[in-house]
Amino acid sequence: MSGSSRGPRDHTGIATGLRLVLAGASLGTGNRGVEALARAVIDSIGRDSADAALSVLDDGWGVRAAPAFGARSDLVGVRWSRRWHRPESWARIRLAQALGRADANPAAARFAAADAVLDLSGGDSFTDLYGPARLAAVSAPKRAAIRAGRPLVLLPQTYGPFTTSRGRTSAERIIRSSSVAFARDPWSHEQLLSLAGPDADHTRLRRGVDVAFGLEARRPTEGVAEQVEQWTSGLTAGVNVSGLLLDSAARTRFALAGDYLATMTQLVRGLLAAEAQVVFVPHVHSSGGVGESDMAAIRRIREQLSSRERSRTRVVPPDLDARELKWCISRLDWFVGSRMHSTIAALSTLTPAAAYAYSDKASGVFETCGMRSQVVDARQSAGGEAVDAILTSFNDREVIRADLAAAVPPVVEESRTQLRDLLTDVGRWRDSGGTAEPIV
Structure with a gap:
């Protein structure tokens, strides 16, 4: 892997034969947001470095061909x-x-041989907000790359919040030991700069955009596609309800302003009263639709509707993959979601969208598209106040659509070029000696 000569390049100028490890996102998960991140990176590597040796870390057993x-x-x-x-x-x-x-x-062999380890942290899991065990799991591949002495690249993601000094200190050490770190929005970039410290090389603390903006939508199987096209022939509002936020423990954990389920039920009734058909879009699904599955949340809302109201709602099949769900969302006239990547699927397809959000990450990503005003914070607003704000977004959907048409295409392009440019950097590191200096 070492050597000072310039290695072979393809027609794009990217070094050929790169050896890459992708961590912090896999396809074998019911979380379509995490899947969207992984698929977007995999597709980008396939386009721009087709002969790369790519190892994707997941929670399966053994090594399997891909x-x-x-x-x-x-x-x-x-x-x-x-x-x-x-x-x-x-x-x-x-x-x-x-x-x-x-x-x-x-796994250790692949870390040792990697020209770079690319890490996504599930997009938003590089934090101690979900507890120390989750942070330890998210940090494990990062630490493995550092121990192996290989370049660690933190792909566009959210940093923090960190609620404990131990969690923050751990994150600071990892960031300062990485070779490049991307934040996916302005807010996250500020957190990244703070964590890296004033002596860091700020040219390698980069402000990027969420890679899922570049994920290409894919039409589902014909039967499902025809059904969705039938549902969306009139005025249609898409709704993503998060199974993460249903119980009283979630209300305490995320400091929600009120009853999330009651607010979303009231919102659905408001959309139906506005003569829209409601299409529920699950974006996280577990076997049997239990636990934090969005299907559990959808069922509970539909149970509270009258039979007449329920007849004007539909549910997108939960087993569709991230690209297929993005296609379904693109068919809607307007969309609201609490799972952030469901709203990215909307924004990136120029579908007017609002977020009913439980953390700062949504505001940062919406700001990327000039849409921060379309985020309603569930920690500050619930019940009728929140519903009125979200319905204002629904009523303003055509204005929002026009604004998205101007703002989003450059964001989608950046989501792809940032990865292409990174592969060029990795090739340069390999050619100049097989590694890159840490940020600090």
């Missing part, structure tokens, strides 16, 4: 596991690295 990503690509299982003897266990990976036996462990 020909859809490229001829030299695979899926590599890694996980926190009490089965510490399993090669997928982070304990075994750390041990192999500590003993200098990376070749004895599939």
Whole structure:
């Protein structure tokens, strides 16, 4: 991997034969937002560096071929596991690295050979907001890249909030040890600068955009597509209800201003009263539609509607993938969501959208498109006040659509060029000695 000569390039100028590891997002998840992040990066690598060897970390078992990503690509299982003897266990990976036996462990071997480790943190999980165990899991591949001495690239994501000094200190060390870090919105970029500290090389603390803006929509199977086209033949409002926010524990955890389910039910009734047909769009789905599944939230709202109201609602099949859901959302006249990547699917297809948000991340991403005014903060507003604000967005949908038509195309283009430019950087690092200096 080392050497000072300039390696081979393709017609784009990107170095050929790159060896890449993608962490912090996988396709084998019911979270379509995380899937959208992974798919957008995989598709970009396929377009711009088709002969790259790409290893995508997931929570599966063993190493599995992934020909859809490229001829030299695979899926590599890694996980926190009490089965510490399993090669997928982070304990075994750390041990192999500590003993200098990376070749004895599939994941450790891929970290050791990587020209760069690209990490997404699930888009918004580089925080201790979800607890120390979640932060440890999100940090594990980052630490593995640092231990291997390979360039760590933090792809566009949210940084923080960090509510504990331990969590913040851990994040600061990881960021300062990375080679490049992208924030996906202005707010996150400010957090990134603060975490990196004043002595950091700010040219490598970059303000980017969420990679899911560049995800291409895909028409579902004909039966589903025809059904959605029938549903959207008249005035149609799409609604994403988050299963994460349903119970009283969530209200306390996220400091919500009121009853989330009651607010969303009132909103659905308001949309129906405005003569719109409501199409529910689940964006996180678990087996059986339980737990934090959006299907559980949808069911509870529909149960509260009268039979007449319920007859004017539809539910997009929860098993569609991220690209197919994006196509469905693009057919709507207007959309509101609490899952942020459901709203990115709308914004990036020029579909007027609002967010009923539980964190600052939505405001930052909407600001990317000049749409911050279309975010209603669930921590500050609930009930009739929140519903009125969201319905104002619905009523202003044609004005919003015109504004999106001007603001969004450059954002979509940036989501793709930032990855293309990064691959050029990785090739340069490889050609100049196989690594890159840390930010600090």
